[in-house]
Amino acid sequence: MILVILQISMSMFPKINELPLTYSLCLTVLLISIAGFYLKKVRQVLLLHPFEVFAKKRYYTLFTSAFIHRGWVHLLVNLYIFYGAARDVEYIILEERFPYKMIVLIYALLLLVSIILPNLIVSAIKKSELAYTTLGFSGAVFGFLGFSLFYLPLDHPEKPYKVLPFLYYSYEFAGVLFSILTLMPIVFKKSKTNHWVHFFGFMIGLLVAIVIRPELLKELWKHFFN
Numbered sequence: 350m351i352l353v354i355l356q357i358s359m360s361m362f363p364k365i366n367e368l369p370l371t372y373s374l375c376l377t378v379l380l381i382s383i384a385g386f387y388l389k390k391v392r393q394v395l396l397l398h399p400f401e402v403f404a405k406k407r408y409y410t411l412f413t414s415a416f417i418h419r420g421w422v423h424l425l426v427n428l429y430i431f432y433g434a435a436r437d438v439e440y441i442i443l444e445e446r447f448p449y450k451m452i453v454l455i456y457a458l459l460l461l462v463s464i465i466l467p468n469l470i471v472s473a474i475k476k477s478e479l480a481y482t483t484l485g486f487s488g489a490v491f492g493f494l495g496f497s498l499f500y501l502p503l504d505h506p507e508k509p510y511k512v513l514p515f516l517y518y519s520y521e522f523a524g525v526l527f528s529i530l531t532l533m534p535i536v537f538k539k540s541k542t543n544h545w546v547h548f549f550g551f552m553i554g555l556l557v558a559i560v561i562r563p564e565l566l567k568e569l570w571k572h573f574f575n
Contacts, residue, residue, distance in 0.1 A: 363436075370456050371435040375428055378416055378486055382424045385417035392417055398482045399472035411468040412461070414484045427486040434493035441500055459557050463492020467549035474545075483543045488550035491530070495554025498523035502565050503572060520569065527551065 365372050385392040397414030401407045418424040438459065442452050467488040475481045502520035516522050530551050534544040559565065 368436055368439050370453065371432065371439050374435065374460070375432055378428060378431075379424070381416040382418045386420075396482055396484055397468055397472065399475040400477070400479050400481070402472045403476050411465045411472065414468065415464045415486045415489060417484045418486070419484065423485060427490050431486060431490045431493060434490065434497050437497040438493050438500075441497065455561060459492060459496055459554065460489055462557065463495075463550045463553050464488045466553055467492075467546040470549055471543060471545050483546070485543070485546075487543065488546045488553075491547045491550035492554040492557070494526065495523065495551040496558045497554075498526070499555045499558040500562055500565065502569055518572075523555070527555075 381391075381395070385395065395410060395413040395417050397410045398407070402410060418427065439452075439456065442455050447455070464486075465488075468483070471483065475483075498519050502518065502523070504519040505517050516525065530544070530548040534548060537544060
């Protein structure tokens with residue numbers, strides 16, 4: 350039984366040298382978030398307050414706010430989902446046999462744009478609301494999800510999911526998630542959760558996948574029309 354558990358753990362959590370970027374980033378988010386829980390000053394410095402972004406030019410918080418969270422559940426859920434998506438992204442770009450500097454550049458680009466751009470859009474919308482603040486790693490979570498699902502759109506699991514047997518190709522999962530993320534801000538208008546960051550992060554992940562690998566569009570075209 351112990352051997353089975355160890356084998357499952359090893360498959361879920363590869364060695365550090367196999368996923369250095371993902372492990373390093375998850376550890377960074379974890380440590381800074383914990384500091385934010387217990388040190389009020391850290392939280393205040395990193396928190397995204399749209400009004401202050403434009404009024405006091407606190408533009409750096411468009412990025413730093415991703416590294417703090419409202420509580421342990423918020424943090425652990427984000428890290429769990431992000432790890433799964435980022436692991437796939439790091440494996441994907443490694444398998445493309447890019448030079449390592451290019452791998453780091455792609456990973457960093459995806460991270461930066463999926464955090465900063467959604468926060469910038471939401472801040473522009475909410476800049477007149479003095480009490481509105483936002484934080485969390487959700488933009489990166491959904492940015493990496495979008496990238497991993499669309500980079501190889503015709504990829505599919507070896508065994509179909511029993512819960513979702515109607516989904517097979519990776520682009521189908523992306524389509525369902527896109528539909529859900531589009532509806533969430535509309536259905537849950539009064540929710541404190543920043544659903545628009547999820548939506549914009551996911552869309553940016555899709556766009557980065559197209560920029561890095563434009564041939565995926567040809568693959569989809571042939572898939573649908575040939």
